[in-house]
Amino acid sequence: MRKLIESTFVSLGGDIGAPQQWGAPYLFGPEPDEYNRALLFGADALLLGRKTYEGLSAAYTAMAAGEPGPMADFVAAMNAIPKYVASTTLTSVGWNATLLGADVTGEVAELKKQPGNYLLKYGTGPLDRVLLRSGLIDELRIWIVPVTNGPGQRLFEDVDDIGLTLMNTTTFPSGVVVLTYAPAGTGADTAG
Amino acid sequence: MGKLVVSEFISVDGIIEDPGGAEGTPQGGWSFRHPAPGGEAYKLDELRAGDALLLGRVTYDGFAAAWPAMEETTGDFGPRMNSIPKFVVSTTLTEATWRNSTVISGDVPLQVTKLKEQYDGDILVYGSATLVDTLRQNGLVDEYRLMVHPVLVGSGKRLFRDGSVPGDLALVESRSVGPEVIVLTYRQAQPAASDS
Numbered sequence: 001m002r003k004l005i006e007s008t009f010v011s012l013g014g015d016i017g018a019p020q021q022w023g024a025p026y027l028f029g030p031e032p033d034e035y036n037r038a039l040l041f042g043a044d045a046l047l048l049g050r051k052t053y054e055g056l057s058a059a060y061t062a063m064a065a066g067e068p069g070p071m072a073d074f075v076a077a078m079n080a081i082p083k084y085v086a087s088t089t090l091t092s093v094g095w096n097a098t099l100l101g102a103d104v105t106g107e108v109a110e111l112k113k114q115p116g117n118y119l120l121k122y123g124t125g126p127l128d129r130v131l132l133r134s135g136l137i138d139e140l141r142i143w144i145v146p147v148t149n150g151p152g153q154r155l156f157e158d159v160d161d162i163g164l165t166l167m168n169t170t171t172f173p174s175g176v177v178v179l180t181y182a183p184a185g186t187g188a189d190t191a192g
Numbered sequence: 193m194g195k196l197v198v199s200e201f202i203s204v205d206g207i208i209e210d211p212g213g214a215e216g217t218p219q220g221g222w223s224f225r226h227p228a229p230g231g232e233a234y235k236l237d238e239l240r241a242g243d244a245l246l247l248g249r250v251t252y253d254g255f256a257a258a259w260p261a262m263e264e265t266t267g268d269f270g271p272r273m274n275s276i277p278k279f280v281v282s283t284t285l286t287e288a289t290w291r292n293s294t295v296i297s298g299d300v301p302l303q304v305t306k307l308k309e310q311y312d313g314d315i316l317v318y319g320s321a322t323l324v325d326t327l328r329q330n331g332l333v334d335e336y337r338l339m340v341h342p343v344l345v346g347s348g349k350r351l352f353r354d355g356s357v358p359g360d361l362a363l364v365e366s367r368s369v370g371p372e373v374i375v376l377t378y379r380q381a382q383p384a385a386s387d388s
Contacts, residue, residue: 011352012206012338012351012352012378013350013352014205014206014352132344142204146361146363146381147359147360147361148328148361149352154205154206155204155205156344156346161219161222161343161345163342163343164344164372165372166342166372169366171363171366175361175362175378177376179204181204
């Protein structure tokens with residue numbers, strides 16, 4: 001049984017759109033870089049919504065073609081790792097990705113049943129609504145960036161009112177706090 | 193010079209509306225679902241350090257309806273909540289009947305600036321989403337204390353609403369007040385050096 005861990009950047013104002021613009025000074029640095037490395041290198045595969053897939057595949061393909069930077073190992077791992085993409089509009093995907101079919105929750109549940117390390121989901125969006133409702137997300141790692149930007153695009157728009165369990169708090173010198181939550185109704189409690 | 197402190201119960205998705213359920217919204221009451229044993233002492237220390245409350249009309253109405261009856265049932269909270277000077281910002285209220293209350297209308301930023309000059313201790317703002325927006329846009333908020341509750345509420349008034357002007361804050365403290373509840377304290381980041 002593999003876990004599904006979601007890692008997402010959000011402003012204090014609840015904004016999840018364009019963190020590369022408002023979050024960059026806070027999200028990069030030795031400590032967050034190490035955290036991100038550990039999170040990615042520990043994962044078997046990425047699970048992505050369509051928009052995140054399009055943004056990340058374009059960005060990391062371009063980065064791999066440019067001069068290697070201090071995160072070259074991370075860039076290489078991002079390009080190499082298997083990905084699963086949920087989309088109702090895409091008909092084909094590249095970037096070592098597999099397109100999920102109409103039964104997204106069923107397929108994700110099947111993926112989780114396989115042995116190995118966790119699945120990692122970057123970004124939040126419409127896919128989270130069904131994943132949270134189905135109890136398929138085991139951990140949310142919410143990076144709270146100390147900027148007040150309002151939406152934008154909102155964190156967990158229109159999700160049902162759900163409870164979370166705080167598992168861990170990590171604070172970086174830049175003022176970013178990573179809150180790790182387990183959504184209610186996931187894990188062993190509902191395994192039966 | 194008083195410090196203006198915005199102290200909020202907030203959900204993980206940034207909602208501050210009706211944490212206690214007194215406003216009767218469908219989602220209300222979410223702040224009671226998760227125990228925060230350290231939160232009570234935290235809020236009491238905060239209240240004791242306060243010289244005045246500054247409230248929007250909706251929050252004021254909820255408090256004014258609830259606190260007078262809680263004078264003797266809430267330990268040290270009730271007596272202080274009822275006695276502390278209160279300022280309510282409203283264009284519709286003409287009279288505020290909760291003990292020691294004054295209505296503020298007209299040029300709110302100017303009047304709040306005067307309040308900050310008048311007091312030395314903290315001026316506490318609870319709830320009051322609309323007022324907080326005005327205060328923030330006018331650069332009057334010195335500190336945010338956000339007691340983050342482990343819930344996704346989904347809809348309701350937000351601390352930083354749509355169209356908020358981007359701004360940077362500095363994290364001052366992260367502290368646990370319960371197994372699931374933390375308080376994040378932010379101050380205005382130092383403004384960038386100006387050329388002029």
